Amino acid sequence: MKIEAVDFYYLSMPEVLDIGDGSQDLLLVRLQAGPYVGWGECEASPLVSIASLVCPMSHSACKPVRDSVLGQTLDDVADIDRIGDLVRTNSLDLLQAAHTLSGIDIAMWDLLGRRFETPVYQLLGYDRAEPRLPYASVLFGDTPAETLAKAQGIRDKGYIAAKFGWGPYGLGSVAEDAEQVAAAREGLGPEGIVLIDAGTVWGHDLEAAAARLPALQEHRATWLEEPFVTGALDAYAALAKQSGSVRLAGGEGSHNEDMARHMIDQGGVGFIQIDAGRIGGISPAKRVADYALQRGVTYVNHTFTSHLALSASLQPYAGHPARSICEYPVELKSLAWDMTHEHLTPDANGLITLPEAPGLGMTPDLEAAKHYLLDVEIAVGGRTLYRTPELVG
Amino acid sequence: MKIEAVDFYYLSMPEVLDIGDGSQDLLLVRLQAGPYVGWGECEASPLVSIASLVCPMSHSACKPVRDSVLGQTLDDVADIDRIGDLVRTNSLDLLQAAHTLSGIDIAMWDLLGRRFETPVYQLLGYDRAEPRLPYASVLFGDTPAETLAKAQGIRDKGYIAAKFGWGPYGLGSVAEDAEQVAAAREGLGPEGIVLIDAGTVWGHDLEAAAARLPALQEHRATWLEEPFVTGALDAYAALAKQSGSVRLAGGEGSHNEDMARHMIDQGGVGFIQIDAGRIGGISPAKRVADYALQRGVTYVNHTFTSHLALSASLQPYAGHPARSICEYPVELKSLAWDMTHEHLTPDANGLITLPEAPGLGMTPDLEAAKHYLLDVEIAVGGRTLYRTPELVG
Numbered sequence: 001m002k003i004e005a006v007d008f009y010y011l012s013m014p015e016v017l018d019i020g021d022g023s024q025d026l027l028l029v030r031l032q033a034g035p036y037v038g039w040g041e042c043e044a045s046p047l048v049s050i051a052s053l054v055c056p057m058s059h060s061a062c063k064p065v066r067d068s069v070l071g072q073t074l075d076d077v078a079d080i081d082r083i084g085d086l087v088r089t090n091s092l093d094l095l096q097a098a099h100t101l102s103g104i105d106i107a108m109w110d111l112l113g114r115r116f117e118t119p120v121y122q123l124l125g126y127d128r129a130e131p132r133l134p135y136a137s138v139l140f141g142d143t144p145a146e147t148l149a150k151a152q153g154i155r156d157k158g159y160i161a162a163k164f165g166w167g168p169y170g171l172g173s174v175a176e177d178a179e180q181v182a183a184a185r186e187g188l189g190p191e192g193i194v195l196i197d198a199g200t201v202w203g204h205d206l207e208a209a210a211a212r213l214p215a216l217q218e219h220r221a222t223w224l225e226e227p228f229v230t231g232a233l234d235a236y237a238a239l240a241k242q243s244g245s246v247r248l249a250g251g252e253g254s255h256n257e258d259m260a261r262h263m264i265d266q267g268g269v270g271f272i273q274i275d276a277g278r279i280g281g282i283s284p285a286k287r288v289a290d291y292a293l294q295r296g297v298t299y300v301n302h303t304f305t306s307h308l309a310l311s312a313s314l315q316p317y318a319g320h321p322a323r324s325i326c327e328y329p330v331e332l333k334s335l336a337w338d339m340t341h342e343h344l345t346p347d348a349n350g351l352i353t354l355p356e357a358p359g360l361g362m363t364p365d366l367e368a369a370k371h372y373l374l375d376v377e378i379a380v381g382g383r384t385l386y387r388t389p390e391l392v393g
Numbered sequence: 394m395k396i397e398a399v400d401f402y403y404l405s406m407p408e409v410l411d412i413g414d415g416s417q418d419l420l421l422v423r424l425q426a427g428p429y430v431g432w433g434e435c436e437a438s439p440l441v442s443i444a445s446l447v448c449p450m451s452h453s454a455c456k457p458v459r460d461s462v463l464g465q466t467l468d469d470v471a472d473i474d475r476i477g478d479l480v481r482t483n484s485l486d487l488l489q490a491a492h493t494l495s496g497i498d499i500a501m502w503d504l505l506g507r508r509f510e511t512p513v514y515q516l517l518g519y520d521r522a523e524p525r526l527p528y529a530s531v532l533f534g535d536t537p538a539e540t541l542a543k544a545q546g547i548r549d550k551g552y553i554a555a556k557f558g559w560g561p562y563g564l565g566s567v568a569e570d571a572e573q574v575a576a577a578r579e580g581l582g583p584e585g586i587v588l589i590d591a592g593t594v595w596g597h598d599l600e601a602a603a604a605r606l607p608a609l610q611e612h613r614a615t616w617l618e619e620p621f622v623t624g625a626l627d628a629y630a631a632l633a634k635q636s637g638s639v640r641l642a643g644g645e646g647s648h649n650e651d652m653a654r655h656m657i658d659q660g661g662v663g664f665i666q667i668d669a670g671r672i673g674g675i676s677p678a679k680r681v682a683d684y685a686l687q688r689g690v691t692y693v694n695h696t697f698t699s700h701l702a703l704s705a706s707l708q709p710y711a712g713h714p715a716r717s718i719c720e721y722p723v724e725l726k727s728l729a730w731d732m733t734h735e736h737l738t739p740d741a742n743g744l745i746t747l748p749e750a751p752g753l754g755m756t757p758d759l760e761a762a763k764h765y766l767l768d769v770e771i772a773v774g775g776r777t778l779y780r781t782p783e784l785v786g
Contacts, residue, residue, distance in 0.1 A: 012449070020454060092593060376772070
């Protein structure tokens with residue numbers, strides 16, 4: 001079958017707040033081949049990924065992503081790799097292309113899963129999807145008291161693991177940051193798994209990050225996430241050498257496999273966090289998952305939008321050891337929750353398991369999605385290159 | 394003074410060909426602060442960089458580039474760094490932002506140079522701009538005979554160095570590639586400096602690249618450029634160990650300083666090639682130039698559009714040793730030539746020297762540019778976010 005349509009839909013909350021909450025908009029991808037439809041999502045900036053889908057060619061290595069996708073044969077999983085390679089070659093100089101490809105790759109896996117009536121994780125070669133221990137992913141409160149209340153609320157809901165990130169952390173003093181970590185620990189209780197996300201706040205500043213280690217060690221944080229920007233390999237490596245019981249986590253900014261491998265091999269992270277919506281989709285994410293396993297590094301999904309994206313982010317390591325943790329955003333804006341009919345919710349044991357349904361096991365709720373749909377129109381030289389198509393199943 | 398306007402203009406040849414020629418379109422940046430105007434250029438895909446300038450905010454770390462630039466104070470070079478850091482922080486998750494920032498950073502340097510009536514290279518701390526030996530940068534011919542004729546033509550024009558790239562090289566057999574290199578050597582003569590650009594054709598395939606080394610050594614190529622994609626550090630390092638007299642060149646795909654440093658430290662390149670229109674502008678390019686000098690690696694500009702971009706690409710290493718080489722495209726499409734009043738042409742000794750005029754020393758020819766200008770309009774949710782402004786000086 002040939003890929004006949006690849007359509008992008010920009011969905012957004014009516015108001016987008018200036019906070020570290022990535023669930024405020026999303027880019028839904030619909031792919032059609034023959035009678036089959038698959039769905040995916042791209043991170044981030046919907047408008048920019050739409051532009052890279054349809055932009056005019058600049059030269060032979062800077063083509064619109066669509067040109068490497070439309071009309072291609074999609075009959076088996078090898079086709080997905082082939083199409084990914086085409087995009088990477090034909091859009092080599094188009095920086096945004098990796099994010100754009102991500103949603104298309106995810107939609108291709110979903111489509112083949114639906115066609116073969118098989119969950120994506122089985123197409124990836126896993127016999128079964130192991131249950132994961134979800135960590136409730138939230139923003140730090142503005143004050144330690146707020147963080148304490150959030151942590152208590154999370155514990156009351158039955159989560160034993162939680163990640164606190166962004167907000168004031170890293171922007172104030174070392175003592176203030178220590179109070180935030182203490183509040184997270186107190187709220188989650190002595191047995192809770194405390195994860196701390198610095199959101200790249202220290203850039204490349206090793207000293208600033210190292211100054212936070214004693215509090216993280218004292219309060220037994222399992223990891224310190226993104227003390228530095230993705231690619232600050234020397235800083236990661238130096239901090240990893242002195243972080244003791246606190247392991248480093250990072251990698252969400254990887255937009256190709258090489259970057260993720262470097263974070264593992266040179267950066268010395270203990271947890272490699274991959275966003276399937278950024279790295280080029282489920283395909284490169286799966287290769288990173290294989291590599292991490294081989295290197296003794298724990299693969300963890302990164303995701304902060306819908307449950308379609310959540311399912312996609314979990315597939316690449318579905319067969320990794322049972323009960324290893326997974327990111328699970330619990331402060332989703334209504335858009336990200338409303339967008340799918342199905343949801344991945346913790347079972348009686350507090351664990352998340354991927355659906356057994358074909359593909360990603362997620363069906364977009366198109367009626368709900370229409371309430372968030374932003375019409376986009378892009379014209380160049382008097383020619384309309386993109387106009388939001390009708391949202392149909 | 395505050396930055397009052399940042400305007401992007403998409404210029405293109407009427408027809409863009411499916412060849413590795415990056416001079417077929419460009420994105421001109423006009424920046425205004427008080428009574429001063431500065432000009433820059435972004436690589437690549439004009440439409441996508443325009444979209445990332447104006448896109449709606451997705452969250453606190455995914456803001457449109459414009460939001461970190463408009464209204465900022467621009468009074469000295471420290472402001473340029475500050476604004477660059479703002480963009481990197483506020484647009485952390487917006488992949489295209491590095492390309493978008495590049496043209497803005499270049500325009501800020503140009504503006505301050507004009508304001509202080511000083512060439513950019515002096516603002517960068519160099520006492521003088523050393524002359525560079527230009528290598529004529531061309532595409533391989535489709536056949537060795539065509540490459541031979543191109544090389545002879547280049548030699549006849551007085552160039553002693555030339556780079557041949559893309560086209561059929563690396564796509565055919567090892568023997569065919571050897572014939573292409575032999576033709577380049579024959580045409581340039583025994584004293585010529587022969588540079589070969591594989592255009593990332595082998596991806597990560599060490600064996601394929603290594604198979605080409607004997608011919609490159611036999612015909613005394615000075616470098617093999619981009620055997621692999623930027624970031625394939627292990628493959629670069631392994632090839633560098635066996636390349637003998639042929640040094641590796643690469644780095645044009647770097648969209649931040651970290652990537653360039655890794656190409657030097659882990660990749661083992663002998664020549665680090667930086668495109669100021671991609672890495673975030675002249676500011677990070679200068680820091681890479683300093684680092685390369687310190688590490689004994691030769692910094693070389695990468696550029697393939699207008700002479701405005703050429704001037705910008707030469708500023709970061711203006712004070713490096715005299716007569717080191719520089720990229721000099723000689724097959725520019727008319728757009729890239731017509732776009733500036735001034736041009737950087739070889740002097741009687743065949744050398745290129747940066748202008749002594751303020752800023753980049755290049756004035757856009759706005760009348761000429763208008764013939765290539767493509768009107769762009771982007772609307773989201775019924776609101777027009779971008780409409781090509783009038784092109785004024």
